[in-house]
Amino acid sequence: MVKDEQTLITSIYEPKTLSETMNDQQSYYETMYILRPDIAEDQVNNHIDKYNKLLGEFGGTILDSQMRGKRRLAYQIKKHREGIYVQLSHQGDGQHIFKIEKAMRISEDVIRYMTVKQEGPLPTPRPSTKSSPQANGKENPETKVESKEKQPVLSTDASTSGKDDTETNENGES
16 A cells, blocks of 8 residues: 555656646647638638638547637748738547648648647637627727727937937938
């Protein structure tokens, strides 16, 4: 009995190794893919739905799916300077990743994709913005007033003083 108590005490109070700590947390995957910028918004939604459905068919569980919007690329990809970014968080055994990436590779509308294994707490899905008034283009006038009040205003003295400093530096160095 003394031996059993001792192993119990050491297992409780001994620090865990890094691999044991990582095994305690759940792993999931994040796939970021970039769609062509000239696609209409309804087609973008069709692509998002298509890959979400494919992921479910291949044995994955969708945790979160977000359209990040159109952004400028760091370099040109397939003659495009911009792309529509979509982030897809999913969970599964890992076998579904090859299949969904193959579907993305075949599609001409996906110009880049990457899947990364994440470890840690599972992401919480964000609420859909389709029903919010801002998504429809209608903003509350009270929020507009508040946003204008909170923005810092530069005085004309502060904006011109920077020019005067650079001019005096250039003149002093000459």
